[in-house]
Amino acid sequence: MKVRPTPLQDCYILEPSVFTDERGYFYEKFNEKKFEELTGMNGHFVQDNISKSSYGVLRGLHLQKGDHAQAKLVSCLEGSVWDVAVDLRPDSPTFGKWYGIELTAVNKLQFYVPRGFGHGFSVLSETAVFAYKCDNFYNKESEGGVLWNDPDLAIDWKLPASDVILSDKDLIQPHFAERNF
Numbered sequence: 343m344k345v346r347p348t349p350l351q352d353c354y355i356l357e358p359s360v361f362t363d364e365r366g367y368f369y370e371k372f373n374e375k376k377f378e379e380l381t382g383m384n385g386h387f388v389q390d391n392i393s394k395s396s397y398g399v400l401r402g403l404h405l406q407k408g409d410h411a412q413a414k415l416v417s418c419l420e421g422s423v424w425d426v427a428v429d430l431r432p433d434s435p436t437f438g439k440w441y442g443i444e445l446t447a448v449n450k451l452q453f454y455v456p457r458g459f460g461h462g463f464s465v466l467s468e469t470a471v472f473a474y475k476c477d478n479f480y481n482k483e484s485e486g487g488v489l490w491n492d493p494d495l496a497i498d499w500k501l502p503a504s505d506v507i508l509s510d511k512d513l514i515q516p517h518f519a520e521r522n523f
Contacts, residue, residue, distance in 0.1 A: 343373065345380040348443075350429050350436045353459070354381050355443060356415070356452040369450060372415065372475065383456065387415065387475040394420075395465045395472070398505040402462015403428055403488040403515065405523055410484035411457035413477040418445040421470030423463040424500040428488065430523045431458035438518065440497050447471075460488050460523065464499040464506070486523045487515040494518045 344357040356377070358369040377385035395401065403426070406412045416425060428440040444466070445451050455461050463472060488495070490508065495518055499506065516522045 343370070343376055343380065348441045350427060350439060350441045350459075351434050352383065352456045353427055353441060354383075354454040356454060358450055358452075360450060371417070371452075377415075381454065383454065384413070384477060387477050389476040389479055391474040391476065392419075393472045393474075394469060396469050396507075397465050397467065398501060398507045400462065400464040400490055400499060400501070400506050400508055400512065402426065402490060402512065403460035404462060405430065405458075405460045405486045406478065406481060406484045407486045407523060408484055410478055410481035412480075413457045414455045414461060415452055415475040416445065416455065416461070416463075417450070417452040417473050418447055419471040419473050420447050421465065421467035422446040423465055423467075423470050423472055425453050425463045426461070426497055426499070427453070427455040428460040428495060428497075429458070430460050430488070434458070438495070440495055442498065442500075444500075460486075462490060464501050466500060487512070488518050488523070489515040492518045
């Protein structure tokens with residue numbers, strides 16, 4: 343496994359070693375010991391989530407606040423997504439900055455998003471299956487978020503705005519300046 347830093351403090355891209363032959367491929371998707379050695383971050387995850395979405399679906403920007411904050415290790419198992427993290431930690435040197443990367447079933451990249459970040463993705467392919475490893479359990483009362491098209495963040499979601507499909511919850515997230523995180 344290779345680990346690459348991103349422009350955001352404490353966010354990493356993980357690239358597995360993939361072994362292929364005439365039968366297909368094999369790779370180790372996650373190894374807690376290697377992850378901690380390479381990143382210095384806690385790699386103990388307690389909950390795995392999977393979502394399937396169609397083209398244009400945008401999920402985000404979401405986070406869990408307080409004692410229920412979550413770090414996530416995310417990947418795309420089928421199709422292609424544009425994955426985005428926003429640093430919402432006020433004391434961080436990268437506070438208010440975002441970073442995006444295309445995660446696909448073909449490139450097998452994973453994106454580590456630490457606690458204190460907003461996270462979201464848009465589906466670029468006809469459908470996509472997205473996997474989240476979380477280091478804390480979900481708690482509805484601890485939900486937070488930022489509006490997907492907040493002008494202060496100016497995130498490029500790699501989709502025409504007319505193609506974006508949002509949940510009712512994501513339509514009414516607060517603006518970044520409102521600081522509900």
